[in-house]
Amino acid sequence: MLTEAHISTDNLRADKRLALVRDTAFNLFNLEVKLGGTEAADVAADIRVARGPVAGVVDVHTSWSVVERTRARASAAGGDNFLVYLIKQGGSWFQNGSGEEFVTSAGAVVVGSQDAAYKAAAAPGRDWRFNVLSVPGHLLSFAGERIRQGGFQMVPPQAPLSQLLTSYVASLCVELPRLDVEATAAALRALDQLLASSMNGKRPPAEQLAHALSDERRRAALHYIQANLESAALSPAGIAHSVGISPRQLHRLFEEVGHSVGVEIRRLRVERAQHLIHGSPERTITDIAFACGFDSLATFYRAFKAEAGMTASEFRTVSPR
Template sequence: MYTWSTDQVDPRDRFDYWREVRAKGLFGVTAELEPGQRRDFFGAFSLRKLGNAGLIELRASPYRVERREADIADARSDSLCIYQQLGGGGWFSGVRLADFSVRSGMFATSYADLPYRTAPLGEDGFHLRILKVPVADIPRPPAGLEALVPQPVQAQTTVLPLLESCFRDLVESSGAASPTNSTALVEALAHFALMERGVLRPGSRLAQHALRTGRLSLARRLIERYLSRPALSPALIADMLGISVRHMHVLFEATPTSFSQTVAALRVDRSRRLLREAPDRPIAEIAFASGFDSLATFYRAFNAVEGMSPGDYRAIQRAEAVQR
C-alpha cells in the first residue's frame, strides 16, 4: 500500500505539486484551481496494487479536473474504471456524454482514455475510490469498451448489489489476502461493469462466473446480517438472492465450508467476541444473540471449536486481561 498527502509539501507549493506531479503523473489529468485558493489546498491518496490493477482512494479539497486529449496522449491507460463515491458528490461532463452527478455511495464506470470534466458538488471536495483494471487483464474483453463514456451505475440494475458486495470484499481484504481471491474479485467487478453497460451478455460463461462470485460474496454478507436469527436457512438467503436452494448449496460447494458450516463458524466467532467484549453479559444471552436456538447447541458447538466451555473461555480471557 502506497500513501501520500500534500502534508509532505510546503503549503505554498501544495497545489502546484499536486497538479504537476500527482494529477498529471499518477492520474493523467489536468487540475485547475484559482490562485487565491491554492495555499489552503489539501490532497491525499492511497494506491494498492492488485496484480496489474490498482485500487486508489482519493480525498482532496475542491478543484476542477479535466482529462483532455493531450492528457490521454501523454498518459494512456487503456483501462476500465469503476468509481465509488464515498462522500459529498461529483459532477461529470464531456463532449460525448450528458452531464450527470454521483452522490455518496453511488458507483460509476468508464473507459479511462476518453475526455471528461469533473468537479465536486460541494465544499467537501473529492472523496472516492477508483478501481482501474487494464483491458489486457480482462479475460476475452468484448468489443465496445472504448466507447464507455463515464456513466453512473443504475440503481435498478440487478448486478448493483453484487458489485457493491465484491467491491467491499476487495476494499476490506488485507495485504495478506489471497492473490487468487483478489484476482477473482477484480475480474468479477470488471465483468459486472461490462454487464451493466450492456457490452457483456448476462448468459455468457464469463458473466455467469462473475455472478457466482458476486452471489457468494453477497450470501456471506446476508448470513452475517441475519446471523442472530435461529431460523436462518439456505432457503432464506436463496430467496433474498433470487436463486434456488440447490443453487445456493452449489455456490458453497466451491468453498472449503458448506452453508451450514459457514453459519456455525460465524456464530461461534460472534459468541467468542461477545464473551470477550461483554464479560458481565449472561452466557445464555450471548448464545441467543449469536443465533443459537438452545444453550445445549451453543455449548456443543463452542466446545467443538475451542475445546472448552464458554464459561472456561471467559474465565481465561478475564485472567489474561488482569495480567495485561
C-alpha cells in the same frame, strides 16, 4: 506484495497544498487540476493509495476542484489500465472526450480507460470523495471493448445489476489490494462480467454470469453473517433480505458450495467462540456462548462438539496453534 501510501495537505501552506494536489493528480491519473474559482487556501486533499500484485485502489477525499485529462495528455499516456470510479460523497459532473456529459451522485459507478480524455468537477462548495480501481486492461475481456468505444461513461443507474455492481465495487476497494494473484483474478473476472452486463456490452456466457452473481451474493451474505453473529435473532430470512433475495435462493447459494446456511452460521459462531476461549481466558464459557449468538448452552455445547470434536472446556486446555 502490498504497497501503501498516504498523501495529505494537512498542515501545509496554501501554495504547498495546491502544488501537492497538482503533482499527485498528475502522477496518479495524468490529470491537470484547475481551481475553477476556488482559493488556493481552500484546497484540501486526503489520498490513500494501496497497490496489490495485480491491481490498485486509490481513495480520494478532496475539496471542490476541476480536473482534466486533455487529448494531448491522453495520447501521451502510457499503460493499458481501465479505471473504475465509485462516487462515495458529493455529486460530480463528467464530460468525456466525445463531449458527452453526465452528472453523478453518491453510489454511481463511472468507467474509462487510462488513456481516455475527460473532464470532471465536484458539485460547487461540496467535498468530493471517490474510490478508483485501476485494473489491467487484459483482465476486463468482456467489458473492455465497450469502455474503449464509449470513453468515460457512467454505468446506467437503472441497469438491472447496477446496485449489485455498486456493492461489489465498494467491497473490492477494501479487499482487492490484499488479495493474492489468484484471488484477484477471480474477483476481477466477476467485476468484468457485472460491468459487461450492466453496460449492455459484450455479454459473458450466461453460465459465467450466473456463477459471478452467486459468488457475489454469497460473499455479501457471509459479510452480513459475520457482522451479526452475536445476535441470536440472526436468521436465513434476515440474511436473505439483506442481500435482496428470497430465503430459498439463499439456501441454494450455500448448497452450491456443499452445505446449508445454518451449518455456515454454526461454523462461524464456533470459530469465534474458539478465538474468544483462547483470547479471553478470563471470560466464562457461558458468557462466550451467548456472546457468539447461541440462544442456549445446550445448543452451544452440541455445536461446539460437532465442529471442534471436543467440548469447549477441553478446548480451553489445548494450547492455541
